Amino acid sequence: MNHLYNGFAKTFDFSGRASRMELFIFGLLFCALLAVAVVIDLSNDWFDPETGIGGATAFLIVAMFMSNLSLSVRRLHDINLSGWFVLVGLIPIVGPLAQISLLFLPGTDGVNDYGPAPH
Structure with missing residues (x-):
């Protein structure tokens, strides 16, 4: 339930990291x-x-829209990528595949450029 709460509570928070489970x-x-x-x-x-x-x-x-956008940016941060990579989602065919890949790519262990690992 905490994962769902974070998705909405951090709607306007584009900093930090989000786990795969949160996105799922x-x-x-x-x-x-x-x-x-x-x-x-x-x-x-x-x-x-x-x-x-x-x-x-x-x-x-x-x-x-905004909750999904901020969650996607924080998920990109978890794999140590800039939030600007969320724009890849706008590319036909490639975009949806890139979004789906966020569910499967593991986050970086420990602290990365965007903060500590999500719990």
């Missing part, structure tokens, strides 16, 4: 909420076939 738990929550948002959109005819997104889904994505 946050990702699971996001996927679960996204599934609920899609069901809400489809059941209320809020789904727009032209854009491929509905109102509840769009709201969720916007609401969780």
